[in-house]
Amino acid sequence: MLIQGWGRYPSVNAVVEEPRTISDTIAVLTNSGPLIGRGMGRSYGDSASSKQVISTRALNHLKSFDQETGLLHCSAGITLGELLELFTPRGWFLPVTPGTKFVTLGGAIASDVHGKNHHLIGCFSEIVDSFRLLLASGEALECSREQNADLFFATCGGMGLTGLILDVCLRLKPITSAYIEQTTHKATNLVEVMDLFDSEQGATYSVAWIDCLAGDKNLGRSLLMTGEHSTEGGLELPRNRPINVPIDLPSALLNRYSVQAFNTLYYNRVRTLHNCERVTYESFFYPLDRILNWNRLYGKNGFVQYQFVIPKDAGRRGMHDILKRIASSHRGSFLAVLKAFGRENPNLLSFPMEGYTLALDFKISTGLFELLNELDAMVLDHGGRIYLAKDARMSEATFKRSYNRWEDFQTVRSQYGAINKFTSLQSHRLGLE
Template identity: 60%
Template sequence: MPIVHGWGRYPVVEAEIRSPVDPPGIAAAVKSRARPVIPRGMGRSYGDSALSDQIIDCCGLNGVSAFDFEAGLIRCGAGVTLSDLLTHSVPKGWFLPVTPGTKFVTIAGAIASDVHGKNHHLEGCFSEFVESFDLMLAGNEILTCSRHQHVDLFHATVGGMGLTGIILEATLRLKPISSTVVEQITFKARNLQEALHLFDAHEASAYSVAWIDCMVTGPAMGRALLMLGEHSEFGGLSLPDKRRISVPFDVPTQTLNRFSIKAFNWLYYHRIRQARSSQRVDCESFFYPLDGIHGWNRLYGKRGFLQYQFVVPKHAGLEGLTALLKQIVESRRGSFLAVLKLLGRANQNLLSFPIEGYTLSVDFKLEDGLFELLNELDAVVLDYGGRIYLAKDARMKEATFKRSYPRWMQFQEVRSRYGALATFSSRQAQRIGLD
């Protein structure tokens, strides 16, 4: 059987994979299962949320069935990627109102993870712009779910990590743009407190995101580069034609160590000379900087890596982030890729990740002692009223999940109501007590 893993390349499982190309094929795959199945798209969730003994690959559902160019409404198959969608929509003057940091995810994956982007503080999650979707249930019945039809199933499926059924098709509402250029302003923050002050001072900016240095101690701890963005009126609607570079092999594990990371972070921070600078950049560079590097997950070596993303409430932002950063710095396991964002209010979806506050995502190469550190960080996140993002998780304990996602029982009740409990499951679901 094929070997399968998520983007972090941990864990690795053997799985039976079926790849139907239409709803009847999906129905046959569900009906003939020997064990619970999980739908899967591009495999860009980091851990084990799309891993199971039996997997249904939904990338074949990749057609665009309708596009209202006047209203910006597009109806497409679950396997359509954000990249595919942008190819259709941008030349017509429409962009994704919410997008994660990669365009190589499917529409169904974006819904199942209820992804967020650099504008959550203003626009919320991806689900805010999902008009409806068709969901195949355990018994092959297909229901149209929206905020007006099968509302309970809508709020359980969005953010539900594929555990309620299989999304077949969705209708999305897009955002009008005049150009693919982004007006970017970069601020240089000397420490964490200054970075959070800048987030608050520029809360009205359409997009905001910060790279943060997780290797510095003392008064400079949490120094950061904050990037703000606004869609430009200039530049036209042509998508940039960029060549992707490739990482052709697994980088030796010893190459990525605290000395190389510290050196990289120093150079990256000091490449910006001014306290404030502005430039025009293309949308690919602003929204999807890592998509230009094919196979960048190989930079962490053969064992893979874990991305640890958490959120702490805004009222505890400085104190909570300081405590967590201190532990990360003292562990000497810092990362060259650490991203801080401001999140807005929580939504009604039962397992959606964002709450009003600050979210930090940090990449750690997989090595001895890492799980112990992350368990310690979990305890601090919980103490401050935060939670871990399911789409990035590969090792969270059941007690941690159930304490931080208080509507999990309601989620299970919806799954039970529609017959999903014995039909759809993943390694993650089993690990956190949703089997």
């Protein structure tokens, strides 16, 4: 069958195995050639695409939960959304969550996803105590910071290239409400929003929508949203019917003028410098999840999500230069997100470093990849790197220059027989096979 990432580029004809038990999973693995694990397929590029993939979705069982400590043991194929639906009404929440709940636990670990609180908490791996990893040999090993630590640090952020995650022990956090107290701060340019990130660094959650088409004195105009868990509103959420995009929209509808009009309207909808409101956690963390199949908005050719990070000491100057280049290209996105990152973790291929990250979408069109190559060079010049979970076209040279622990990662893979066994389109493109 034809499979692709969420950006719908690239595509590959693949054999998709769907084992329903651990023993079936081991049998498929040991009797197959090169393959990659795949959960919900929500990584944007080709990191979960290969000529043979093994789906983890049937491995979605809860094993145990400690109501006193919040320690949860469950299969890796369960999604964040399924966990939230079950545990939020009981007063528990994920301490770290990305911008979509349609992600499996295994995928969250493999991508070492981050959320709106990385500046305080770090990546998803910070809330993981241990996991069981199925190796190329068919053996399953328990991995933690103390036990098989080399595999733990290689697997968290390792894009599924060390083995297949079977089950996970992680920690949830107690809450008394399913609502978030959100404050929206209006910034007229990049300098102002960077100052706001500094002044609001004590906020539990922070994220900025940024107008990447605005130029001159308005370059980087933004809306910074900060959030705190509310104590009001209760633990139950109202049921809202999702919106569906039923067909691919004509690619021509998404152009410089339509995006510019949307960005202007979105920015001007906030009329005061500071606006406070209580919103549901779904609205705050997962605004796009209400729009099913929103990737169809970019047309049948798909899109590339481009996310980079640059270190804090180069952040303001570097972000200014990169935003200026994006604005001058007239290829900006209406889904552009700026966040502040905290400290780097010891995982070998984890994306964040202390600094600033920008994520935005580009529909695939003539000249796009040449622009992205330019942006890659600018990111590298400022000491940054590109997020592997969003990547669909980064070169081997760019990857190896920016992820300086890739050779240590390969050493671990070699030791456990993962090279040329757990492989993806991405791993081949980046020179890891």
